[in-house]
Amino acid sequence: MGLTLTEKLIGQSLADGQMIRGQRIGIRAHQTLSHDVNGVMSYLVLEAMGLTRVKVELAVHYIDHNMIQADYKNSDDHRFLQDITAKLGVICSRPGSGICHQLHLEHWGVPGKTLIGADSHTVAAGGIGMFSVGVGGFDGAMTMAGEPLYLTMPKIVNVRLTGKLPPFVSAKNIILELLRRVSIQGGVGKVFEYTGPGIATLNVAERSTITNMGQETGATTSVFPSDENTRRWLRAYHREEQWVPLQADSDAVYDEVIEIDLSQLEPLIALPHQPDKVVPVREAAGVKVDQVMLGSCTNTSLQDVLSIAHMLGGKPIHRDVDAGLYPATRTVVRESIARGAHDKILSAGVRIFEPVCGGCNGCGFAPQSNGVSLRTTPRNFVGRSGTASDKVYLVAPETAAASALTGVITDPRDLKPTPFTYEMPAVFVDDRDMFQPPAAEPENIVIRRGPNLRPIPPMPALPDVTGGEVLVKVGDDITTDHICPAGALYLPIRSNIPELAKHAFKVVDDTFAERAAKAGGGLIVGGFNYGQGSSREQAVMVPRYLGVKAVIARSFARLHLANLVNWGLLPLTFVNGDDFDNISQGDWLTLDTAVLTEGQQIIVRNETKAVAIAVSSPLCQADLDSIKAGGRLNQVKAKNQN
Ligand code: F3S
Numbered sequence: 001m002g003l004t005l006t007e008k009l010i011g012q013s014l015a016d017g018q019m020i021r022g023q024r025i026g027i028r029a030h031q032t033l034s035h036d037v038n039g040v041m042s043y044l045v046l047e048a049m050g051l052t053r054v055k056v057e058l059a060v061h062y063i064d065h066n067m068i069q070a071d072y073k074n075s076d077d078h079r080f081l082q083d084i085t086a087k088l089g090v091i092c093s094r095p096g097s098g099i100c101h102q103l104h105l106e107h108w109g110v111p112g113k114t115l116i117g118a119d120s121h122t123v124a125a126g127g128i129g130m131f132s133v134g135v136g137g138f139d140g141a142m143t144m145a146g147e148p149l150y151l152t153m154p155k156i157v158n159v160r161l162t163g164k165l166p167p168f169v170s171a172k173n174i175i176l177e178l179l180r181r182v183s184i185q186g187g188v189g190k191v192f193e194y195t196g197p198g199i200a201t202l203n204v205a206e207r208s209t210i211t212n213m214g215q216e217t218g219a220t221t222s223v224f225p226s227d228e229n230t231r232r233w234l235r236a237y238h239r240e241e242q243w244v245p246l247q248a249d250s251d252a253v254y255d256e257v258i259e260i261d262l263s264q265l266e267p268l269i270a271l272p273h274q275p276d277k278v279v280p281v282r283e284a285a286g287v288k289v290d291q292v293m294l295g296s297c298t299n300t301s302l303q304d305v306l307s308i309a310h311m312l313g314g315k316p317i318h319r320d321v322d323a324g325l326y327p328a329t330r331t332v333v334r335e336s337i338a339r340g341a342h343d344k345i346l347s348a349g350v351r352i353f354e355p356v357c358g359g360c361n362g363c364g365f366a367p368q369s370n371g372v373s374l375r376t377t378p379r380n381f382v383g384r385s386g387t388a389s390d391k392v393y394l395v396a397p398e399t400a401a402a403s404a405l406t407g408v409i410t411d412p413r414d415l416k417p418t419p420f421t422y423e424m425p426a427v428f429v430d431d432r433d434m435f436q437p438p439a440a441e442p443e444n445i446v447i448r449r450g451p452n453l454r455p456i457p458p459m460p461a462l463p464d465v466t467g468g469e470v471l472v473k474v475g476d477d478i479t480t481d482h483i484c485p486a487g488a489l490y491l492p493i494r495s496n497i498p499e500l501a502k503h504a505f506k507v508v509d510d511t512f513a514e515r516a517a518k519a520g521g522g523l524i525v526g527g528f529n530y531g532q533g534s535s536r537e538q539a540v541m542v543p544r545y546l547g548v549k550a551v552i553a554r555s556f557a558r559l560h561l562a563n564l565v566n567w568g569l570l571p572l573t574f575v576n577g578d579d580f581d582n583i584s585q586g587d588w589l590t591l592d593t594a595v596l597t598e599g600q601q602i603i604v605r606n607e608t609k610a611v612a613i614a615v616s617s618p619l620c621q622a623d624l625d626s627i628k629a630g631g632r633l634n635q636v637k638a639k640n641q642n
Pocket of ligand 1: 101
């Protein structure tokens, strides 16, 4: 029986276990990726562990997420990151070089290797034939330390592409179509492996748009084969010698097959506030648009920027629209300037920002109150733009540019543009000098630490949970942004947990932090897919710091579940999902986790409503032991001391 590409890739980094679907496996990273938001925590963890040099083939750190320098905080963190990466043997991409995922594709991604990155969209590297997994800062640190990452051997879904995209229907619409079909939970426990004749029509940047946003399905990752298009990409970035051909065996066995005929796709749009609320653009046409944000790791390759310039066609954008572009990388900026695209975009009245995440995570381009914002980003969770009352729609660059011109949501084909064709440059401008290599003499590096950097608060071992008040009850698809807000106000205090804790659940309930502190902790109740979205572990550290002992939910998002284990906050799931309705905010629950073991049910008594509710933990015994120890950091520290 032949192997899928996924099995071949996992096989090359398998450190523990067997590749049997549903079983626990350990994989070791060849490469790691970190950035300024999650990376600070990673490096604080590595310091706490006493590591002096990373233990992977290649580690790259990117300063790209929050470039606002309205005071000392971000600048302090950037200096710390530049110093500590130099000391630990990590390559550092300084501010202004570009967004991590696109930069990694351009300069470092190698087909066949495994990349583990402290960011959920690390999966973008599947576009170049890597097995790439997003984790939180703690797991990022552990992988840099050479430890295996444990995950459940996923099911493998064959997404078979046929045909060719019609004009003005670009790659973003392929992943929007997949999200429309499978939903934001449809990828949980799965890898989407792309095959079929349609893949030959897509270059690496287009493939990466698809694998990047595949994260929004909850999938472990997505992957494309490494073929002649991959080779062309590597050649264009001066590293053809790193190419290897990779594909599934012809008799590979998949758990599921999804067919997408590219020629049948049309421009699609995700409505507020979830990436899977997808409809054809024509069904949303006519809605007044206040803001258009072009960019993010998902959609600002050179092809995207040239397509936007073509769509604008020298015309000015609508006077009521505020439009801005975040190009992906310095190389994209230089290449689009050389082709006159920047000039066309600027003269249309679009603001051009530096190549960073910026507006995508609320650090630079928030819309007005109640503003309708069309974005080429991968996410439209409530408030992520920085404006709590936002109405964010997700679209491809062509739809965004067409709508910027008309001032209303517009199918780009309705403007009857002349055809756009893109030929990837044979060679891109050589920008490899923008990376800072590790220090030759690390012992001489003095690490600069500003007052914004606080040590990780102690996370004591978790005593058996006997009960507590339900501090907050939330519904389905609660994101890490709900639990611990993103945005310009909060990201600069990402490494200051006591300060950040004051803003926990702010989007949902302004009084949460105060009530939790007053009660000395308690419990959280959630619906399906609790902790969806980013890999931000502060969404665990903050409730934990406030004394929360357990989260009882209908189900958990994969990355968040891993973070709960890492930082010692107990996840429990309802045995009977309908029992979710038997608990209200403010109820008093009693339980006894002393008897909790893998697969074992225990009873939660709702004393307020006088009902008994069966729960269990989705964790294996090793992870339950980590929870009792107060998280994996405590275990690693204890191991190092012995
Ligand atoms: Fe950055 Fe947004 Fe991508 S925060 S990594 S551009 S999803």
